[in-house]
Amino acid sequence: MGKVLWQPIQVGPIELKNRLISAPIATSTSTKDGLPTADTLDINEKIAKSGVALSIVEHHAVHKEGRTRLRQLLLDRDEVVSYQQRLTDLYSNNDCNVIVQVNHAGSLVQDEDMLVDDWAPIAPSALRHPCCALYVMPRPIKLEEMPDLVELYAQASLRAVKAGYRGVEIHACHGYLIGQFLSPLTNQRKDKYGGEIKNRARFLFEVYEAVRDTLSDEYVVAVRLGAADSLPNEEPKGLTIDESKWVAKELSAMGVDLLDISGNLCGYDGEGSAYFADYVAAIKGVVGNTPVVGTGGITEPATAEALLEKGVCDLVGLGRALRKNYKIVHVWEESHADFYKR
Numbered sequence: 001m002g003k004v005l006w007q008p009i010q011v012g013p014i015e016l017k018n019r020l021i022s023a024p025i026a027t028s029t030s031t032k033d034g035l036p037t038a039d040t041l042d043i044n045e046k047i048a049k050s051g052v053a054l055s056i057v058e059h060h061a062v063h064k065e066g067r068t069r070l071r072q073l074l075l076d077r078d079e080v081v082s083y084q085q086r087l088t089d090l091y092s093n094n095d096c097n098v099i100v101q102v103n104h105a106g107s108l109v110q111d112e113d114m115l116v117d118d119w120a121p122i123a124p125s126a127l128r129h130p131c132c133a134l135y136v137m138p139r140p141i142k143l144e145e146m147p148d149l150v151e152l153y154a155q156a157s158l159r160a161v162k163a164g165y166r167g168v169e170i171h172a173c174h175g176y177l178i179g180q181f182l183s184p185l186t187n188q189r190k191d192k193y194g195g196e197i198k199n200r201a202r203f204l205f206e207v208y209e210a211v212r213d214t215l216s217d218e219y220v221v222a223v224r225l226g227a228a229d230s231l232p233n234e235e236p237k238g239l240t241i242d243e244s245k246w247v248a249k250e251l252s253a254m255g256v257d258l259l260d261i262s263g264n265l266c267g268y269d270g271e272g273s274a275y276f277a278d279y280v281a282a283i284k285g286v287v288g289n290t291p292v293v294g295t296g297g298i299t300e301p302a303t304a305e306a307l308l309e310k311g312v313c314d315l316v317g318l319g320r321a322l323r324k325n326y327k328i329v330h331v332w333e334e335s336h337a338d339f340y341k342r
């Protein structure tokens, strides 16, 4: 076994000291206005001190009607910037890189209290979201509304870097709005945003271009891509891995700094260790030097090291294992120090 886990790697404009990333985990700790609370800061301070090279902070909604839950952090207005600075300061004080996820939930509304006054969330098509437990019939987005929607991601990203983040990650998985466009199960549009994958991915590409143009190359622009609507061991349905390989290749050609791989309508959970490895490897196989993150069920250093050595991915994401034990990276480093010295 080699030492890839502790080797530095360049991700866009920043050098990461090791291959470990804190995967975004929504904490539901915001105020009702989407501002971080003492609890949000406490969790992020623990991550900042954990030894990961990069933290991808939980999804922030680009508009208050784009929240999945009421207690979700927002990057929807300039007022949030000074509050977010307190969060990013925790990272700079602890020498840990940090970017933040920008998201619009579309029709994946998970909080009943959001459904007031006949309000209807937006979606590519008037179809109930297959993963939404509530009765929510979305309003289909009009073609002329698309540019404003794209701009919401760009403006939220600008606020993020003003607050001190080193960049952003565009949330394009887990069945949220961009994932709803990617999947033929939720996108049955007849215009240039529906039909074949090049049309279903158009919204994602437009968001990527707008964010990149707004942030310039000084900042990281990452995409968390839903590789498919089914898990690797399931019968394929909806968005397929072959389609998302094409999307990933296009994003790589467009200059994306980091591709972070998870599921789309199938969500983020699976069984066993490294349960998305087949998808991650398939995508890594077509994107050349673009760094790829593999996440999902990685709890042991040997698993992480093996994925890196086999070239399945360039970085590994730790979600729940890190939240269970914020010292996990230090434990891995210490327990393997002797081995690596040999």
Ligand SMILES: Cc1cc2nc3c(=O)[nH]c(=O)nc-3n(C[C@H](O)[C@H](O)[C@H](O)COP(=O)(O)O)c2cc1C
Pocket: 023, 024, 025, 026, 027, 058, 059, 101, 171, 224, 262, 268, 269, 295, 296, 297, 298, 317, 318, 319, 320, 321
């Ligand atoms: C409670 C919870 C909240 C999550 N919130 C987010 C999120 O905000 N953004 C995101 O992309 N993934 C989110 N995820 C998915 C995780 O980033 C990660 O992909 C998943 O937990 C699998 O990795 P793990 O096995 O290391 O936990 C969440 C997962 C959990 C359990």
